[in-house]
Amino acid sequence: MTATDISTKGDALVQIRDLHFVRGTRKIFKGISLDIPRGGICAIMGPSGTGKTTLLKLIGAQLKPSQGQVLFDGKDIHKLSRKGLYEQRKRMGMLFQSGALLTDLSVFDNVAYPLREHTSLPEKLIRHLVLTRLHAVGLRGARDLMPSELSGGMARRAALARALILDPMMIMYDEPFTGQDPISMGVLIELLHTVNDSLGLTSIIVSHDVQETLSIADYVHIVSDGVVVESGTPDEIRASESEWTRQFIQGLPDGPVPFQYPAPDYATDLYGRGGA
Amino acid sequence: MLDFLQNLGRRGLAFFERLGRGHMFLLRILGSLGQLIIRPWLVIQQLYSVGVLTLMIILVSGLFVGMVLALQGYNTLVGFNAEESLGVVVALTLVRELGPVVTGLLFAGRAGSALTAEIGLMKATEQLSGLEMMAVDPFKRVLAPRFLAGMIALPLLAAMFSAIGIYGGYLVGVELLGVDGGAFWSQMQASVDFSNDIINGVIKSVVFGFIVTWIAIFEGYDCIPTSEGVSRATTRTVVNASLAVLGIDFLLTALMFNV
Numbered sequence: 001m002t003a004t005d006i007s008t009k010g011d012a013l014v015q016i017r018d019l020h021f022v023r024g025t026r027k028i029f030k031g032i033s034l035d036i037p038r039g040g041i042c043a044i045m046g047p048s049g050t051g052k053t054t055l056l057k058l059i060g061a062q063l064k065p066s067q068g069q070v071l072f073d074g075k076d077i078h079k080l081s082r083k084g085l086y087e088q089r090k091r092m093g094m095l096f097q098s099g100a101l102l103t104d105l106s107v108f109d110n111v112a113y114p115l116r117e118h119t120s121l122p123e124k125l126i127r128h129l130v131l132t133r134l135h136a137v138g139l140r141g142a143r144d145l146m147p148s149e150l151s152g153g154m155a156r157r158a159a160l161a162r163a164l165i166l167d168p169m170m171i172m173y174d175e176p177f178t179g180q181d182p183i184s185m186g187v188l189i190e191l192l193h194t195v196n197d198s199l200g201l202t203s204i205i206v207s208h209d210v211q212e213t214l215s216i217a218d219y220v221h222i223v224s225d226g227v228v229v230e231s232g233t234p235d236e237i238r239a240s241e242s243e244w245t246r247q248f249i250q251g252l253p254d255g256p257v258p259f260q261y262p263a264p265d266y267a268t269d270l271y272g273r274g275g276a
Numbered sequence: 277m278l279d280f281l282q283n284l285g286r287r288g289l290a291f292f293e294r295l296g297r298g299h300m301f302l303l304r305i306l307g308s309l310g311q312l313i314i315r316p317w318l319v320i321q322q323l324y325s326v327g328v329l330t331l332m333i334i335l336v337s338g339l340f341v342g343m344v345l346a347l348q349g350y351n352t353l354v355g356f357n358a359e360e361s362l363g364v365v366v367a368l369t370l371v372r373e374l375g376p377v378v379t380g381l382l383f384a385g386r387a388g389s390a391l392t393a394e395i396g397l398m399k400a401t402e403q404l405s406g407l408e409m410m411a412v413d414p415f416k417r418v419l420a421p422r423f424l425a426g427m428i429a430l431p432l433l434a435a436m437f438s439a440i441g442i443y444g445g446y447l448v449g450v451e452l453l454g455v456d457g458g459a460f461w462s463q464m465q466a467s468v469d470f471s472n473d474i475i476n477g478v479i480k481s482v483v484f485g486f487i488v489t490w491i492a493i494f495e496g497y498d499c500i501p502t503s504e505g506v507s508r509a510t511t512r513t514v515v516n517a518s519l520a521v522l523g524i525d526f527l528l529t530a531l532m533f534n535v
Contacts, residue, residue, distance in 0.1 A: 060409055082413075089411040100406030103398075114410045117417075162410075 013038045013170060013202045014059055019068035021051070021058060028054055030226035031068065036170075041196055041203040043217035045210070046224050047248065047257065052206040053097075055223070056172045059204070060094055061085055073169075090118060093163030093171040097178060099155035101147040101162070107134070108143040111162045118166065133161040137191060153184030160191065170202040171195075177209040189216055210249055214238065222248065224257075298494050305493075308413070308420040318421035319428075326387040326422070326489075327429035331436070333386055334379060338370075338437035341378060342444025345369055349445075350453050359455050363464035366445035367438075371468065371477045372533070375438035377525050380484035383430050384517035388492035391422055392513040395496025396506035404497075419493050426489025427482065434481035476532045483524060488517040 012035035021029040028051040036042045044052055057063045059070055061077045069076045072088055080088065101110045111130045115121060121129075134140045137157040147155060156176065163171055176192065177185055193216055196203045207213045214220065214234040222230045222237065222245060230237065230245050240246060247255035263269065312319055349365040398404050398418065407414045442464075449455040468474065492513045499509035 057405075062405060062408055086411040086413070089409055092409070094406075094409040096402045096406055098402050100402040102403055102406075103401070114412070117410070117412050159406075166410075 011038060012036055013073060014204070015071040016055075016059075017069050017071070019058065019070065020066045021054060021063065022066050023054075027226055029058075029065070029068075032223065032227055034221050034228050034231065036202065036204055037219060038202055039200065040218035041192070041205060041216055043205045043207060043213045043220045045207060045213060045220060045222050045248070048208060050223050050225065052208075052223060053174050056094065056174055056204070056206055059172065060089065060092065090166055091169050093166070093168040095156065095159050095163050095171065095173045095176060097175045099147070099150075099152075099159040101150075101155060101159055103147050105147075106143065107139060107145050107147070107150070107158050110147065110158060111165055114162065114166050129165065130161075133165055134158075136164075136195070137161045138187070151184075153180050153187065156180075156184075156188065157191065160195070164195065164199070167199070168201070170204065173203065173205045173207075175207055176205060177207060177212045185212065192216060210251065214249075224248075294498070297498060298490075301494050301497065302490055304415050305420055305423050305490075308415040309424060311416055312420060312424060315421075318417065319424050322421045322425035323429055326383075326391065326425050327433065330383060330386045330429070330433060333382055334433045334437050335440050337378060337382060338375075338440040339444040341374055341437075342366060342370065342441030343448045345374075345441070346445035346448035346453070350449060350455070359449075359453075360459035361463055362445065362449045362455050363442075363460035364467040366449070367442050367464045367468050368473060370438040370441040370445075371473050373525070373529070375434045375441065376477055376480035376484055377521060379430060379434040379437045379481065380488055380521035380525075381518050383426075383433065383484075384488045384492070384514050384521065387426065387429070388488050388513050388517050389510045391426070391489070391492040392496040392499070392510045393506060395419070395422075395493055396499040396501070396509050399497065399499065400501035400503070400506060419497065422493055423489050426492070427485040430485030430488065431478055431481040434477070434484075438477070472533075476528075479532075480525065480528050483528065484521050487520045487524060491517045491520065 014036035016032060016034050018031045018033055019029050020027070020031055032055075034044075044055060046052055054063065058065055059072065059077070061070070061080075064078055070078060072092070075084075075088065077085065077088060101107075102113065105113065108130055111133055112126050115126050115129065131140055131143070134143055137160050139154060139157055139161065142150070142154065142158070147158070150158060173192070176188055180188060189212060192203065192205070195201065205213060205217065214237065217234055220232060220234055220237050221228050224244065230240055230242055232240070237245060238249065240249070244256040246252070247257055253259055345366045346362060349362050350359055353359045353361055353365065395404075395418065404414045404418065407417065446457075446460060450457045450460050495509040495513045495516070496506075499505045
């Protein structure tokens with residue numbers, strides 16, 4: 001199977017090994033292991049509430065796992081000092097669902113922010129770099145707008161320009177397609193593709209938009225209930241024989257994932273003999 | 277009974293856990309203060325929003341508090357033919373107590389709630405996570421400048437509160453009620469001691485600035501990142517900061533003036 005091929009090659013950019021994560025009393029991950037291959041677009045899919053965003057936060061070391069490790073480019077990201085971690089974070093960009101632009105800065109200043117923080121480049125060069133990134137996402141003309149004046153899709157594109165400004169080697173997209181109209185969706189898919197190919201990045205997309213994600217991903221992991229249920233190329237996933245995967249891909253209302261939230265027997269419940 | 281004990285234990289644990297987080301938070305803030313020397317503009321921006329924007333309410337309140345003090349003080353003092361001591365009464369009340377305390381309360385309501393809401397919303401809209409992922413430490417860029425600005429602003433505001441309050445007392449006492457102006461000022465000058473009264477008042481206002489700003493930014497940073505969580509954190513800031521100001525004022529007064 002392809003999944004084992006990749007993990008044995010050992011040159012995956014991100015290697016997650018036996019990762020456990022607990023929030024409150026709920027076990028979000030129960031020993032999840034997966035590899036994100038270098039280059040290309042890797043999608044992590046699954047129903048809402050399975051901790052896909054949490055997984056991105058664990059890769060970015062914003063959360064600490066209770067057990068297991070995350071290797072980024074061979075380094076255990078959770079064992080680094082704060083300084084070492086920040087060095088690694090400069091090599092990864094993250095695109096938040098909301099865009100996470102700083103609301104008190106204009107689009108231009110938002111994109112320039114990482115450069116001004118981490119480099120001492122002259123203002124003229126910063127302007128040049130920022131404008132090229134903004135042009136790439138189609139927002140060169142919107143440089144003086146404030147984040148509150150942007151639509152959701154524009155905010156995400158501006159955030160993408162900001163995530164790209166430090167030339168990261170990896171970029172993580174948190175639900176990039178959620179809540180987009182068809183045109184912005186098309187724009188984002190196109191952008192994701194061009195950005196990934198022209199800059200030679202590794203992209204991780206977390207999403208539950210099946211068709212859009214399968215259309216651009218090179219490799220897919222499907223996560224549910226704290227473990228990886230299936231991995232493979234989009235074609236392999238589409239042809240999967242697992243009932244669970246089929247239900248997820250085709251969006252069937254009932255199947256291995258029941259329509260009903262776990263509940264006591266219907267009749268007992270209705271006639272008030274349910275105990276509680 | 278068992279439920280009650282269980283509940284008590286859970287709440288107690290939650291309280292101490294939060295207290296611990298609050299202190300760890302404070303340590304990280306204090307550790308981040310040093311780098312502000314090379315980025316003074318971050319503090320200056322915050323001084324504007326926590327200090328200058330709070331100035332108006334402080335000045336108006338100070339003026340009225342001073343005027344009311346003069347009215348009340350005059351009524352009592354005139355019965356002993358001691359109305360010339362009005363200046364002393366007004367000045368000591370303001371400099372020792374009302375200046376720092378009322379400024380602390382107003383600051384908690386005006387600037388503290390704004391700080392909590394701002395930081396809470398930055399958390400809710402993932403701006404703080406965004407900074408983290410850009411390898412920018414939010415403690416250094418967002419929290420430490422606000423903390424320092426609050427600590428600088430509150431003593432200055434308290435001083436202005438007392439100054440304009442004394443002027444309000446002068447307006448009512450001398451201009452309106454006819455107390456002798458020379459006696460008003462000279463008695464004040466003779467009785468208000470620099471190190472005993474003024475410095476102690478300044479120490480109080482520095483302590484209040486520290487407590488109120490700490491509570492405000494911690495509540496913001498520690499809030500549940502939803503609209504309900506931010507609103508609850510804002511309320512908690514005003515309530516806890518006000519109670520802290522009043523409680524600590526009692527302790528400080530006992531230490532400073534009665535031992």
